[in-house]
Amino acid sequence: MAKKQPANPIANSAGNGLLDRRLFLTGGLASLGIALSPVVNASESTINRARKPWMQSPGRALGDYGQPSQHEAAVVREGRTSQVGTLGSGASRTPLQDLQGTITPSGLHFERHHSGIPDIHPEQLQLSVQGLVKQPLKFSLNDLARYPLTTKTYFLECSGNSAVNLGPNPALLTCGGIHGLVSASEWTGVPVSYLLDEAGIDSKAKWVVAEGADAARMNRSIPLDKMLDDALLALYQNGERLRPEQGYPVRLLLPGYEGNTSVKWLHRLEVSAQPAMSRQETSKYTDLNLDGRAEMFTFEMGVKSAITSPSGNQQLTGKGYYEISGLAWSGYGPVRKVDVSADGGKTWAAAQLEEPILDKSLTRFRIPWHWDGTPCTLLSRAADAQNHQPTRAQYTKAKGTSGFYHYNAMQAWRIEADGGIHNVYV
Ligand code: CO
Numbered sequence: 001m002a003k004k005q006p007a008n009p010i011a012n013s014a015g016n017g018l019l020d021r022r023l024f025l026t027g028g029l030a031s032l033g034i035a036l037s038p039v040v041n042a043s044e045s046t047i048n049r050a051r052k053p054w055m056q057s058p059g060r061a062l063g064d065y066g067q068p069s070q071h072e073a074a075v076v077r078e079g080r081t082s083q084v085g086t087l088g089s090g091a092s093r094t095p096l097q098d099l100q101g102t103i104t105p106s107g108l109h110f111e112r113h114h115s116g117i118p119d120i121h122p123e124q125l126q127l128s129v130q131g132l133v134k135q136p137l138k139f140s141l142n143d144l145a146r147y148p149l150t151t152k153t154y155f156l157e158c159s160g161n162s163a164v165n166l167g168p169n170p171a172l173l174t175c176g177g178i179h180g181l182v183s184a185s186e187w188t189g190v191p192v193s194y195l196l197d198e199a200g201i202d203s204k205a206k207w208v209v210a211e212g213a214d215a216a217r218m219n220r221s222i223p224l225d226k227m228l229d230d231a232l233l234a235l236y237q238n239g240e241r242l243r244p245e246q247g248y249p250v251r252l253l254l255p256g257y258e259g260n261t262s263v264k265w266l267h268r269l270e271v272s273a274q275p276a277m278s279r280q281e282t283s284k285y286t287d288l289n290l291d292g293r294a295e296m297f298t299f300e301m302g303v304k305s306a307i308t309s310p311s312g313n314q315q316l317t318g319k320g321y322y323e324i325s326g327l328a329w330s331g332y333g334p335v336r337k338v339d340v341s342a343d344g345g346k347t348w349a350a351a352q353l354e355e356p357i358l359d360k361s362l363t364r365f366r367i368p369w370h371w372d373g374t375p376c377t378l379l380s381r382a383a384d385a386q387n388h389q390p391t392r393a394q395y396t397k398a399k400g401t402s403g404f405y406h407y408n409a410m411q412a413w414r415i416e417a418d419g420g421i422h423n424v425y426v
Pocket of ligand 1: 285286287405406
């Protein structure tokens with residue numbers, strides 16, 4: 001049956017088949033003559049349904065704590081590495097390419113530990129607030145839980161995320177393998193300002209040193225202003241108590257800051273006039289510049305995005321319609337815009353940003369695309385209110401390639417004629 005063409009057929013919005021992000025609002029695929037699903041004969045489908053084994057007898061019993069389908073067993077953290085001779089001093093990454101939406105399942109949140117995951121009995125935790133305060137305080141977990149709680153959705157990103165793309169050759173990894181040191185959760189806890197107000201801050205105070213109760217006693221110095229602004233003592237993640245690997249029973253959560261500062265297994269806040277100048281803010285987590293000097297206390301994670309689908313090591317199954325989808329985020333505030341290119345950065349089209357667009361959280365973007373089957377390169381670029389995500393060439397020109405932290409340049413995915421996809425530098 002001939003379908004009436006819309007008065008203004010949807011034109012490509014950028015080169016190489018990028019379609020208008022409002023495609024589904026303005027007539028959808030049918031108006032373009034694109035069909036995604038095979039046509040089914042009605043009687044055939046009735047016979048097939050009756051034969052399915054799971055419709056022949058009752059399924060399994062009710063359970064206590066739910067698990068993903070056994071058919072999703074391949075969706076696990078990836079790129080797990082640990083220092084030589086250790087099992088828990090390293091990192092594992094979120095498989096971004098296997099997930100949708102913007103919340104990371106708690107069991108797939110990336111990990112970065114400096115001396116393994118401690119097993120802390122909740123009744124034995126004591127959080128002390130001390131140093132330049134009028135009245136040092138000590139809190140049990142029950143004490144903390146009696147304060148008014150607040151719930152916010154924030155991303156957490158290790159400042160070493162994506163640094164593999166500073167290497168001389170593009171690593172042939174998945175999106176999660178390259179960018180999976182970012183995750184997002186709904187966090188519930190007590191604003192740090194409540195405890196600091198109660199302790200009474202001395203006028204000489206400028207910093208708060210946060211220390212974890214792991215075997216490394218991992219600590220970082222945090223500007224007092226940040227602690228009084230939006231810092232949270234997180235007790236819950238995605239509705240349940242924190243997972244052990246996320247700092248059970250209490251962690252610091254510093255929205256937009258490099259992940260290392262959101263100290264896990266928190267047991268001490270020391271208010272001070274000076275930073276502690278500890279290992280993790282001198283030897284590590286400093287940014288080497290081209291002039292050989294290193295910047296310290298660089299906290300905010302820059303604006304960034306990556307296409308999660310289609311992405312590295314995935315496979316397109318032939319020319320035709322695809323949805324390009326990915327994640328964007330910024331430690332400076334909400335994402336304002338994401339553009340996508342299907343021709344290696346020559347032309348760009350605005351992607352649809354899924355609402356709500358939250359402050360310092362992951363934002364999902366989508367744009368429809370028609371692949372004509374020829375090799376091409378996909379890119380995304382995000383912007384917040386102040387900054388645009390740089391190209392890799394712009395980033396390395398400004399910062400060189402010897403640094404490691406805060407790499408936020410655009411990700412390019414090369415699509416070959418056979419539908420294979422791999423990391424590429426443009
Ligand atoms: Co930094």
